[in-house]
Amino acid sequence: MRAMAGEGLTRILAVDDDPDILAVIRLSLEMDGGFTVAVCLRAAEVQALASAFGPDLLLLDVMLPDLDGAELLAALRRDPATAATPAVFLTARTLDEDGSLTRLPGVLGLIPKPFDPLRLSGELRRLWALRPGAGGGEGA
Amino acid sequence: MTGEQGREAAFLAEVAALTRRYRERLSGFTAQAQTLARELEKGRDPAVHRELRRLLHSLAGTAPTYGFPGTGRAARAAMALLDGEGGAPRFPDPGVLDGALKALRSAVENEEQAA
Numbered sequence: 085m086r087a088m089a090g091e092g093l094t095r096i097l098a099v100d101d102d103p104d105i106l107a108v109i110r111l112s113l114e115m116d117g118g119f120t121v122a123v124c125l126r127a128a129e130v131q132a133l134a135s136a137f138g139p140d141l142l143l144l145d146v147m148l149p150d151l152d153g154a155e156l157l158a159a160l161r162r163d164p165a166t167a168a169t170p171a172v173f174l175t176a177r178t179l180d181e182d183g184s185l186t187r188l189p190g191v192l193g194l195i196p197k198p199f200d201p202l203r204l205s206g207e208l209r210r211l212w213a214l215r216p217g218a219g220g221g222e223g224a
Numbered sequence: 225m226t227g228e229q230g231r232e233a234a235f236l237a238e239v240a241a242l243t244r245r246y247r248e249r250l251s252g253f254t255a256q257a258q259t260l261a262r263e264l265e266k267g268r269d270p271a272v273h274r275e276l277r278r279l280l281h282s283l284a285g286t287a288p289t290y291g292f293p294g295t296g297r298a299a300r301a302a303m304a305l306l307d308g309e310g311g312a313p314r315f316p317d318p319g320v321l322d323g324a325l326k327a328l329r330s331a332v333e334n335e336e337q338a339a
Contacts, residue, residue, distance in 0.1 A: 104246055
């Protein structure tokens, strides 16, 4: 089932405006992945929470009502606490058609919605292993 | 049962419980959508439009994650009726919107029965 939290990846901050999605993300990442998880419903509260929590990885919904995910990431990049924190986007779009999201600094990839709660942790570990400087490859 | 198997069983049981609680709320979401559609029909209120779209957007993204893909598809179809050019709000013909919400309710009922 699980290969406990990947190398250097233990703390994940997940941001989505839907509490039902956050509930299943938290359950999946904590129980299946063995990660320490913080969740946030509102973009306006992310920066303060990120500074206090110190995530290794940001998991950001692309479509937030008060700010879209790219704008939120840009704001987080201006904060020294999260300037270099790797990020993964959750998106209802099946593809990042023009590649604009995955070209943003520090973005490891996209996870399409709907996602499988039984596979979410593994998918994040896979993306984490592919980050620059990770030795690149499955199982890193 | 090994510790690993026990952890996996506990995780799957929690996922099942979360799914059951979500399923129990689905018909409430459709009723709420129909109430909002009736309000929209009366006054074309942009705040009501936003609330209805937000609800349908949430169902479209969340229901499939909990294993209700038909509900997600029906919610996405209803949501599309509310989107005009360039993201501007659109106020569809009430009969058309009502038909889409009835299709949503049917999808929920079908998936509730199948669960």
